[in-house]
Amino acid sequence: xxxxxxxxxxxxxxxxxxxxxxxxxxxxxxxxxxxxxxxxxxxxxxxxxxxxxxxxxxxxxxxxxxxxxxxxxxxxxxxxxxxxxxxxxxxxxxxxxxxxxxxxxxxxxxxxxxxxxxxxxxxxxxxxxxxxxxxxxxxxxxxxxxxxxxxxxxxxxxxxxxxxxxxxxxxxxxxxxxxxxxxxxxxxxxxxxxxxxxxxxxxxxxxxxxxxxxxxxxxxxxxxxxxxxxxxxxxxxxxxxxxxxxxxxxxxxxxxxxxx
Amino acid sequence: xxxxxxxxxxxxxxxxxxxxxxxxxxxxxxxxxxxxxxxxxxxxxxxxxxxxxxxxxxxxxxxxxxxxxxxxxxxxxxxxxxxxxxxxxxxxxxxxxxxxxxxxxxxxxxxxxxxxxxxxxxxxxxxxxxxxxxxxxxxxxxxxxxxxxxxxxxxxxxxxxxxxxxxxxxxxxxxxxxxxxxxxxxxxxxxxxxxxxxxxxxxxxxxxxxxxxxxxxxxxxxxxxxxxxxxxxxxxxxxxxxxxxxxxxxxxxxxxxxxxxxxxxxxxxxxxxxxxxxxxxxxxxxxxxxxxxxxxxxxxxxxxxxxxxxxxxxxxxxxxxxxxxxxxxxxxxxxxx
Ligand SMILES: Nc1ncnc2c1ncn2[C@@H]1O[C@H](COP(=O)(O)OP(=O)(O)O)[C@@H](O)[C@H]1O
Ligand SMILES: [Mg+2]
Ligand SMILES: [Zn+2]
Ligand SMILES: [Zn+2]
Ligand SMILES: [Zn+2]
Ligand SMILES: [Zn+2]
Numbered sequence: 001x002x003x004x005x006x007x008x009x010x011x012x013x014x015x016x017x018x019x020x021x022x023x024x025x026x027x028x029x030x031x032x033x034x035x036x037x038x039x040x041x042x043x044x045x046x047x048x049x050x051x052x053x054x055x056x057x058x059x060x061x062x063x064x065x066x067x068x069x070x071x072x073x074x075x076x077x078x079x080x081x082x083x084x085x086x087x088x089x090x091x092x093x094x095x096x097x098x099x100x101x102x103x104x105x106x107x108x109x110x111x112x113x114x115x116x117x118x119x120x121x122x123x124x125x126x127x128x129x130x131x132x133x134x135x136x137x138x139x140x141x142x143x144x145x146x147x148x149x150x151x152x153x154x155x156x157x158x159x160x161x162x163x164x165x166x167x168x169x170x171x172x173x174x175x176x177x178x179x180x181x182x183x184x185x186x187x188x189x190x191x192x193x194x195x196x197x198x199x200x201x202x203x204x205x206x207x208x209x210x211x212x213x214x215x216x217x218x219x220x221x222x223x224x225x226x227x228x229x230x231x232x233x234x235x236x237x238x239x240x241x242x243x244x245x246x247x248x249x250x251x252x253x254x255x256x257x258x259x260x
Numbered sequence: 261x262x263x264x265x266x267x268x269x270x271x272x273x274x275x276x277x278x279x280x281x282x283x284x285x286x287x288x289x290x291x292x293x294x295x296x297x298x299x300x301x302x303x304x305x306x307x308x309x310x311x312x313x314x315x316x317x318x319x320x321x322x323x324x325x326x327x328x329x330x331x332x333x334x335x336x337x338x339x340x341x342x343x344x345x346x347x348x349x350x351x352x353x354x355x356x357x358x359x360x361x362x363x364x365x366x367x368x369x370x371x372x373x374x375x376x377x378x379x380x381x382x383x384x385x386x387x388x389x390x391x392x393x394x395x396x397x398x399x400x401x402x403x404x405x406x407x408x409x410x411x412x413x414x415x416x417x418x419x420x421x422x423x424x425x426x427x428x429x430x431x432x433x434x435x436x437x438x439x440x441x442x443x444x445x446x447x448x449x450x451x452x453x454x455x456x457x458x459x460x461x462x463x464x465x466x467x468x469x470x471x472x473x474x475x476x477x478x479x480x481x482x483x484x485x486x487x488x489x490x491x492x493x494x495x496x497x498x499x500x501x502x503x504x505x506x507x508x509x510x511x512x513x514x515x516x517x518x519x520x521x522x523x524x525x526x527x528x529x530x531x532x533x534x535x536x537x538x539x540x541x542x543x544x545x546x547x548x549x550x551x552x553x554x555x556x557x558x559x560x561x562x563x564x565x566x567x568x569x570x571x572x573x574x575x576x577x578x579x580x581x582x583x584x585x586x587x588x589x590x591x592x593x594x595x596x597x
Contacts, residue, residue, distance in 0.1 A: 055427045078429025085423055092420045094294040094467065096477040104417035108428035113410045135576070140475040160428065 006033045007069060008164050008195055009054055014063035016046075016053030022061050023049045024219040031164070036196045036209055038227075041216030047199045048086055050216065051168055054197075055083055068163075079108035082162030084153045086169045086199065091149070095140040098152050102128055105159030127158035130188065132181050147178025154185065164195040172201060179205065203227060265500050273394050274386040274453055274496050274506065280401040281450045281462060282492035286470075286484035287408040288446045289463030290477070291439055294419040300337070300440075301463045304447045305456035306356040307333035309363030312381050312451065317370040322381070323396055327448045333359065334444035338437050384455035384507025386499055397449045404442045404449070415439060416477060453496055455507035462488060465514040472521045487517060539570050539577040546570060546577070 009031040015022040024046035031037055039047045052058035054065065056072060065072040068080060082105075090101050103116060103124050110120070128137050131151035136144065141152055150170055157165055171182050183205045189196060190209050203210060207227060215223035265271045292300055311329025315322030333355065340351050367378055380388050389397075408415065418425045418435045426432045443463075450459035470483035495510030502509070546552055546563035553564040562569040562580050570577040 057423060057427055076429065078427065081427070083424060083427040085421075085427075090421070092294045093296045093298075094290055094477055094480050095471050095475050096416070096420065097475060100416070100477050101420065104413065104420060104424075105428070107413055107417050107425075107430060110413070112414060116413070138476070156424070 007031070008033055008067065009197075010064075010066045010069075011054065012064045014050075014053060014065060015061040016049050016058050017061050018058060020061065022219070023058075024053070024216070027063070027221055029054075029214065029221065029224075031195065031197055033163070033195050034193055035211055036190055037198070037212045037214060038203060038206070038210050039197070039199045039214050039216060040202070045216040046219040047216050048168055049219075051166055051197070051199060055081060055166065079160040080163045082157030082160055082165045084150075084157050084165070084167040084170055086172075087153070090152050090156075091142045095142055097138050098128060098133055098141055098144070098155075099124060099137045101141055101152055102155045102159050105156035108160050123161060124159050127155040130158055131155045131185050145175070145178070147174035147182070150174055150178070151182065151185070154182075164197065165189065166197045168199045169201065170198065171204070171206075265497065270387050270389070271500060273389040273391065274500075275493060276394055277389045277397055277449075277453045278492040278496040278506075278510070279489060280397050281446075281454050281459075282489035283485055284401050284404045284408075284446045284449055285454075285459060285462040285492075286466040286488035287405060287481065288439070288443050289467045290481045290484055291408070291415050291419045292443065292463055293467045293471075294416070294477075298464045299460065301443055301447060301460035302457075303337065303352060303356040304330055304334055304444050305459050306363075307337075307359035308444070308447050308451065308456050309378065309381065310359045310366065312456070313363040313366035313370070313378070316377070317366055321392075323393055323448065323451070326451055327396075327400075327445065329359075330444035330447050331441050334440035335437060338440040342433060342436065379505075380455070381451055382455050382457045382507075383505040384450075384453045384458065384510070386453065386496055386506045389452040393452060397452075400445050400449050404445050407438060407442050411435075411438070412478075412481070450507075453492070453506045454510055455505070458507040458511050461511040462492065462514060465511070465518050466491065469514070469518040469521045472518075472525045487514070491517065537579040539568065539579045546572065 007030055009029065011027050011029040014027040014029065015025045016027070017023040027050060029050065039050065041047050049058055053060055054067075056078075060072065067075045068077070103120075105127070106116065106120050106124055110116070116124075125134070125137070128134055131154050133148065133151055133155065136148065141149055144152065154165075154167065154170060157167075170186075171179050174182065186196070186198075186206060186209060198206070198210075200206065203213070210227050212225065213223065213227045214221055266275075289301070292298060308326045308330040311326035312322040314329070315325030318325070337352060337355065363378060370377070379385075414430060414435055415438075417428075417430060418432055419439075422432055422436075425435075446463065447456060447459050450456070450462065454462055466484040466487035467480065469487055470480045474480055474483055491514040492510050495513045496506050498504070498513070499506040499509040544550055546554075548554070550563070555562045555564055555569065557569070557571065557580060560571055562571045563577075564570075569580040571580045
């Protein structure tokens with residue numbers, strides 16, 4: 001693109017994990033304004049961990065991370081990153097309506113004790129509209145299907161008017177009608193020029209929207225490039241394994257024993 | 261009915277104290293229930309007991325010592341919880357039982373003290389609220405309500421989804437500590453009329469009742485406060501006439517209302533379910549030209565697709581069944597694809 005393109009996420013040599021144990025290692029990952037990037041990879045390969053590392057929910061054990069050009073430790077404009085967690089429900093112990101849950105996404109833009117004003121309510125309504133739940137806005141989320149609840153979580157992220165939307169498996173375990181609505185929502189976001197980082201199991205109907213694919217495997221990024229037409233098997237081919245790192249490290253040797 | 265009970269100063273104070281507890285306990289409880297920690301208030305009551313005993317032993321003014329102990333206990337409880345280790349569960353149990361054990365032992369050292377003296381603190385008594393207590397309770401109640409209502413959106417967000425709140429940059433630990441501290445404060449406000457062992461019920465039961473009746477968080481909060489005020493005033497009044505401990509009376513009243521609401525709503529939902537089974541989301545509105553087979557059905561029209569019959573109902577569609585099926589079974593015989 002142009003020189004005004006900004007690097008939203010920049011991770012260099014990143015290791016992220018839980019406690020002191022890294023789950024993903026040697027990650028060089030960048031996300032630029034306007035990009036639509038999909039993280040692919042089998043279950044347990046570290047996709048969620050990478051996303052949580054970027055968002056500051058899992059500790060960066062080593063390496064560097066910058067968000068919007070600012071070192072993550074001193075980055076405070078968290079509302080610029082909208083997050084849709086890998087979860088299928090939004091139901092707490094007390095009933096809450098779609099509007100109430102989505103409104104909680106607006107808080108990162110509000111000071112304590114400040115009430116929602118008309119413009120805030122408008123943004124919230126717009127977010128609900130975008131995910132196609134306008135007619136259910138005052139329904140309790142507990143009465144919605146799993147797919148509808150996923151859409152509530154997307155609307156909650158949109159309510160902060162983020163510059164980047166990070167979604168962890170938004171379409172997993174969702175029925176066909178909801179898949180279609182979600183795909184339409186994503187198409188609309190892409191058409192509006194949103195920057196998206198999506199975690200997915202497979203590209204599926206999203207394929208035409210996607211500019212770049214990053215494939216995770218065993219905590220490493222083994223492919224980073226344009227989507228390859230004609231199937232995802234390509235990403236997992238041995239030729240791409242450890243594209244970025246030819247040295248066999250002891251951890252991988254240990255793991256490879258368990259792999260076919 | 262004559263309001264003869266209002267001629268007694270102790271009764272006026274007891275009723276005012278009840279009003280304060282009735283408002284504050286459910287306003288805190290709604291967040292506690294939201295995060296499925298219904299028993300945390302109980303634990304804080306145990307810890308506060310040690311403070312009560314300490315106050316009785318040293319100054320004869322147990323409210324302030326209870327407040328300090330409960331608040332310190334609450335902060336420790338929250339920090340243990342935030343570490344999220346499995347050992348945290350055991351640590352909390354040790355603290356709770358430590359609090360009650362210390363309370364019993366310390367009170368036995370007070371002049372003329374026996375563990376029986378603790379009864380009024382554990383289960384509530386209408387004769388015990390002093391003028392000073394009432395002033396302290398009123399100040400504390402204002403602080404609690406300022407937080408539970410003024411910061412409602414933040415408390416809701418963190419209680420609803422802590423991970424999301426953290427990603428959004430909200431001060432999650434600070435908000436959790438605040439909730440812990442106002443829970444502890446509410447426990448102390450309750451120590452005269454409701455009692456330390458029963459306060460948790462007044463935090464939880466009105467909320468459990470309200471959520472049977474309404475659909476949104478905001479109306480749950482408002483309804484629960486209404487129920488809380490009604491049962492605490494009603495229970496305190498009843499305990500005056502029936503000569504029973506006020507805390508127990510209040511809680512039994514709350515449970516009676518909960519039971520009534522639970523029975524009422526389950527009867528209603530059984531009746532409702534027989535004719536109401538909501539269909540999955542629709543990508544279009546059925547109508548004359550939508551291309552789906554329209555079948556007249558009693559007073560309305562069903563649209564048939566994918567082996568289902570859908571009838572418009574407000575903003576959504578209901579599943580309807582062929583007649584024999586509809587009479588055989590209420591729900592789900594067909595299953596969704
Ligand atoms: N909270 C956690 N604590 C410890 N290990 C975890 C935690 N969450 C995930 N892991 C481990 O990290 C690895 C990668 O998990 P994850 O990032 O969720 O993979 P993916 O999203 O690709 O399925 C898995 O082996 C998993 O067991
Ligand atoms: Mg995952
Ligand atoms: Zn139709
Ligand atoms: Zn019908
Ligand atoms: Zn239909
Ligand atoms: Zn209906």
